[in-house]
Amino acid sequence: MSNTIFITGIGPGDLKYLTPQAFNALNRCDVFVGYKLYLQMIAPLTEGKETFSSGMKQETKRAEEAFRLAESGKSVAVVSSGDAGVYGMASLLWEMKMKNNSPIELEVIPGISSMFAAAALLGAPLGHDFCAVSMSDLLTPWETIEKRALAAAMGDFVTAVYNPVSKDRFWQLMRLKEIFLQHRSPHTPVGIARQVGRPEEETSVTTLEQLDASSIDMLSMVIIGNSQTQLFNGKLITPRGYSNKYGVDKSEIKPGRQIMHRSFHQILDEMGDVSNLSPEHLWVALYCIHTSADFSISSLIDVKPGSVDVLHNKLKSSQSPAIITDSNMGAEGIRKGMIDKLGLTVKCYINHEETLALANEKNITRAQAAVHVAIEEHPDAIFVFGNAPTGLMELIRLSRNGHASPTGVIGVPVGFVNVKESKHMLKYGLPNIPQVIIKGGRGGSNLAATIINAILSWDEAENMNPGEGM
Template sequence: MPGSITVVGVGPGADEHITPLAREALSKAEVVIGYRSYFRFVDELIPRDCERVEKEISEEDERAQIAVGLAREGKNVAVISSGDSGIYGMASVVHLVAAGFGGAEVSVVPGVSAFIAAAAKLGAPLGHDFCSVSLSDLLTPWQTIEKRIAAAAEGDFVTVVHNPKSAKRYWQLSRLKEIFLSSKSPDTPVGIVRNISREDERTRLTTLEKLNPDEVDMFSLLIIGNSETIAEGGKMVTPRGSKPVPPQSASEAARLIYDDSFDSIDRSLKMSDLLSVGEREAIRRCIHTTADFEYKDIFYCSPRAIEKWSGALRGGEIVTDVRMVLAGVSKRLLEKTGAKVFCYLDEPESLRISEQEGITRSQAAMRVAISRHPEALFAVGNAPTALIEIADTLAKASGGQSGFSPLGVIGAPVGFVNVEQSKARLEAAAEGVPYAVIRGKKGGSAVAAAIVNTALGFDEDAA
């Protein structure tokens, strides 16, 4: 009759961390197999007549093979593993070897993992999502380990670092620190526990920036906090979740969502230092409106156009090509600045001109608007023909053929027909006139409105 194998997690070292189930499994074993150094933790729990097989630290496969062989002979075998045997331990090794040979029943007794014990000593650093990574490249290629490190840092996980250093692995922890600092604050708390639950146990807190790899060895375990982890009174604590201030009103709740959205954009967005404050804010608003980070590359405006429009729009006029752009302009900012918005798409005169001259209603409406508001800010978010009308009129103005002198032009029509050409015509014709354009086929009413709102609210955003 075949025997059995029980893989027993015996905790990180202290007697109080050995569970009752682990004690029972050891008391019933006929053979105990393990790394020789681990026997000192369980020596008094092993029956006197029990056979002991003590192996070296690198002989995991051999331990598993011996266990399977003895179990097939009918022995009840216990394989001891420090911490929890399923976490960087012997459980997976024994299961795989047993599956290969067959004929051996395997069960696993969970134990207190070293990182769980270390977390308790540090305070409560694992209060939210966390992950664990081993820096040992004996069984895993370093390229894979580095990808996992980068993912942990970018994902803002609390990160447990096992096997941070050894005599041969002296540089990996420095590389981990470099990767984490590229995504996380230098003040991120870091807890270091050495020889957890043993006589010479030591714990200390530092920060990611001050972490000194030379002060860490193979007996150390690190826990790196997330963006909300705090270190106070010698303890490291990660809240179970963000604690938003309860909104006092619906508008305040909307503002919290609005601010969180921009915070998310700012964490992912890297912009050139050569851009003006106005350009940066316009790009942020375009991305917020579309959830499309390509706007960082396709938004262009003449030097300081947003800043120039900002002051001039107090009591000023804005013309839009369609009502969707008009609807997207912030009513609050209009009231604050005293600016007014006009759209002549449904104006009888626009309909008449469209029919008489065989042009689109949008183009006709823009012709009406130009005649009535020659000094307004013009925002086009839909119709390329409206933008072409503006560009052609600007070209005539530069030749002294019209009195058109707008505050500026926003060219953001969207689509496939005449869209790119209309934007190119604007850039060619807008000599001396501040303008903003979304290059390529993208754009839209919401984007045009977002750029208008950038100018209207620039003083708020800059503050």
């Protein structure tokens, strides 16, 4: 068709990405207009035909020449890599037609976008809501780009990054990384595809925390996963949710656990930069914030390094220690599903007849007496204190005197009198015992129980899949 411009996406590189529609349109054209590199990609199709090429930043000149050629009665192909409507020539040509009220017919021929070709190489990263943002500030002010990047990060969109780095544009991608780290886990998978569709094609995967602009250039496509994206065998998989909705997992993932899963990801997003927290601290903090809706609790948590891992392995061993709580509420808060699955013993002695008798006989608190009764049966238990500092202090005294050998201690009693002191005593009096403390006067039976639940589900932390036993 003469007097027509076919705005054609040629795909990311190799001719194998050229769609049949694009192939047929290009074969009908008299003249080809495009960036030099793009015309080289389709050289077999331009043989014996008129071409007009120019370099970078000369898009307007190419568009004007395309209209001039079409007005002379020729059928013109204006080629763009990928899809001509995605950061390509389509919008510019339509703008010119609108501005000049040109009679020239425009037909946009879709192509395979570099974003989609890269995604295919990287697995299935675009399985849920996604967006694209270009780091090039030649036509868009950086302030606008940054606002869009922030919206993408806050909205938990999988984000494809075009034009990530160039010789002069070396810092923008790292600024994007900073923005995303404020709203996304540092462990978020990131895929990089370079020279897609060309002989030099290569891919790599990293994390948001490890993303480095020095290994990326203009020929790279960067895809940042969302909070659900997982890394598997070097590929990025962003679930759509089909397996939960229609698959065999539906009966296994209870609604309560699904809600908890979503809550944890929301909490993690709102926590911002957590790179300074150990994985154990972060996992306990997520549980405590989920229980209390109080983000400040994270700064008060003190996990002795290795304690969560050690206690998790002990509780999942064939000779798991008993769990002794200082309140019935604390015992009730530990997930029954996990107790039954692992065959755990969970006891609270606060209302036992022996406890009441001992408390009266020795004129001590019931919490202190309950510790004495407990260690008679379970001297090596994991002791959980969310209520009574006197009970915690008694356990420390008995342990230091050789009458008890606790496997671990959760020291989060709440209140005023002796509360802070009891936690200092635990930290410095039993320094070799696995322990978790909430500093200051904060704590409570609900937090004590949730810390045990965090420890029980420690093997789900890497996949951010809390809630086993709900």
